[in-house]
Amino acid sequence: MALALVGLCLAAVIFLYFSNNPLNHSRKFMIRRFVNWFPLGMSYAFLYMGRYNLNVSKNALGDMMTKEQFGIIFAAGTITYGLSFLINGPIVDKIGGKKGIIIATLGSSIMNLLMGGATYLYLMGRLKTNMVVAFSILFAMNMFFQSYGAVSIIKVKAYWFHVRERGVFGAIFGTLISFGVYFAFDWGQAIVEASKLHIEGQMTAFQSFIQHIFAIDTGTTNATWLVFTIPAFILICWALIDMVLLKDSPQEANFGEFDTADASSDDDENVKITMGLVLKKVFSNPIMYTIALVDFTSGVLRNGIMQWYLVFAHEMKATDEAFYNASEFFVKNWGLLLCLTGIIGGFMAGMMSDRFFQSRRGPPAAINNVIMIFLLILMSIFLTKEPNIVGGCAILMTLAVIGVHSLMSGTAAADFGGKKMTATASGIVDGCVYLGSGIQSLAIGYLSAKSWHYWPLFLLPFSFLGLYLSLRMWNELPEATKKYILKQEQEAAKEQGKTLGSESPATN
Template sequence: MAMFLVSLCLVAVIILYFVNNPLNHSRKFMIRRFVNWFPLGMSYAFLYMGRYNLNVAKNAMGDMMTKEQFGLIFAAGTITYGLSFLLNGPIVDKIGGKKGIIIATLGAAIMNLCMGGATYLYLMGRLKTNMVVLFSILFALNMFFQSYGAVSIIKVKAYWFHVRERGVFGAIFGTLISFGVYFAFDWGQAIVEASKLHPTDTSWFTRTIQHLFAIDTLTTNATWLVFFIPSFLLICWALIDMVLLKDSPKEANFGDFDTADASSGDDENVKITMKLVLKKVFSSPIMYTIALVDFTSGVLRNGIMQWYLVFAHEMKDKDPVYYAGTEFFTKNWGLLLCLTGILGGFLAGMISDRVFQSRRGPPAAINNMVMVILLLVMSFFLLRNPTIVGSVAVLMTLAVIGVHSLMSGTAAADFGGKKMTATASGIVDGCVYLGSGIQSLAIGYLSAKSWQYWPIFLIPFAIAGLILSLRMWNELPEATKKYILKMEQEEAKKQGNAQSAPLADPAT
């Protein structure tokens, strides 16, 4: 059933992509662009699976990896991810998104193999090294390669999508993130269940995993498969990207077009150097605002997505009655995050393009306001009503994916321009994971004292995100303003001509 719903959402996303064509691109162009972004996007989704599988492995390993240890390991990876953009953003601007996504998928595949190997040695009792140190290093390296993924997908998007189309692409970007979360949590959990020595599930997937890897011959659960299987999938998508992906319409035998972002009107002969890119990005006040909004979204997104399952799992021993109320959410966590993330991304993107003339601030402000309210509700009901807490956690994902897809996936490209979009979006996305690293350390520490600190810690970041989003309410790149004004003048001219045209003689 879950797979059917996800597939249905994927079909709906594809249909919406083809329906949304405000620039009246040719059918041939729309199909070629789909062939470009779909494998690129699925590669990014499976990068997520190779990122959040650590969360699934932590719960599978139980007390062998405490939540404080998990917080340290995850923080090491996310902080590395955030700082990596200062290096790989300019690199992707120079080498292009195609090479960038191949580096991301192959690098992450190798690191997942290493983490799987370390898990195998640890569970077999052959690993004497400190687990926190080893996993922190491997996960940090995994996240270093992962960080090439986001900037690569946005780099390619910047050449293929006009500013007036990017709100919807931001929704597609949010959808891909949501698919990745589903793959990580639900597929990852299915792998964990199927890799147990004595599984309770007898589905075809479990039987296949059991026979394929001869798990009944082992002495412990084969938890390492939660790293090995995503690694194999990433290699497959890397090979597909090598064949199908093109960095720009020109490379696919179409003419490049003016995307009306911040690079519009730039001299094509100007040599783009790393110094020029960094100077332009770091001298832009709006880029700072976008980065700070996304910093708060990083705290909020992973503050919920990373810790809800840990919270629910811990309540299993502390309060079995309360835990019973969380079972619907824990069993369907990936699916719920996927569905609400898709809805949140599309609502934010379409509202931005169709209601606010491609301004990204208004829907971001609305979503942050929603999150402030949700967190207040969560604080009050945290240990009282598991259904309300689970519902709030899911709705938080709807709102925060809306913000993240608009900031990292869209606003950074709008204001950075297609020539510098990898650096701009990289810095913005880096702030997401710096925020994620901070919350990982903080909530790992605070929740050990009391879970009541969990939502209280997140509330100030939602308020800060709201204030910052309000500051960029009216912001648009100058080229976009000119484009919108031109379209409005042409529409007014058409209406004027229609009103002044003589009426046809009814007798004729």
């Protein structure tokens, strides 16, 4: 049932992509662009599966990985992810998004295989080093390679999508994130259940497949390491597909030059783009700082909910079983619910930006932050009293925060960075997301050990900060986009004048 719903959502996304063509591209161009972004996007979605499988493994390992240990490991990875953009953003601007996504998928697959090996050794009692040290290093290296994925997908997008189309692509970007979360939490949990040494009741077809294909018969422990190794093999498959189908720009696919009307449109074509020039232009642009800070708050808020809700629910089981039982719908369908709400949130924000705010990204971000403030206040009031309200607020939080994240990382950074520098610009912005995520990981891991009431209260100030920053960029657009919109308005007015002129003799 869940897989059918996700399939329907994917079909709806593809339909919306083909039905949204404000620049009247040829059908051939639309199909080739789809062939380009779909495998690239699915690679990025499965990178998420190879990232948040750590969360699934934490619940599977139980007390063998405490909250504090998990917080340290996750923080090591997210902080590494955030800082690595200073290196790989400029690199991807130089080598292109195709090579970048291949580095991401193959590098992450290797690290996931190593994490699977470390999990195996740990469960078999053969891991001699400290578990936290081993996983922190491997997860940090995984996140280093993962960080190539985000900048690569946005780099390729910047060449294939006009600014006036990017709100919808931001929605597609949010959808891909949502699919990745579904793969990580629901598929990951299904792998964990299928890899148990003793399965209660009759095995499902998937459990039987996993048991026979991977020959799980250690005789002593669950094969939890499969939650790392299976995504690794999937990533290798998508890397091979990307090698064949992906093109960095329409020019490479024989469609000629395509002016996307972003910040690069005003650049002198004779100027040589160097790493120093890219960093100087990005770091000297005040609006980039605002975008980065908005996404910093979204990083705190997104992972502050997505990372901790299941941990909270499982801990409530020990103290209030009735509360946990009432939360079971959210726990069992966490990945699916995150996927569906993330898709809705991404499309609502993207289409709102393009259709109602002339492709300005600040207004929808501000609206979503207002929603998050309201939801966090509700969570604070009903945290241990009303499980359905808490679960509903957590799910709706992801709807709002994916809307903000897809607009900032997936769209605004490319708009203001320009296609020539979009990997560096989006990398810095996305890096701030994961710096925020690292901070919340350490803070909530520590605070929740004292009381879970600190959880929503810690997140609340960041939603207020996100609102303030979004309001500051309410009217911001790249100069080239303003010129494009003005030109379109002038042409529309001229056309309307001609129509009125042709009608006037008849009225006289």
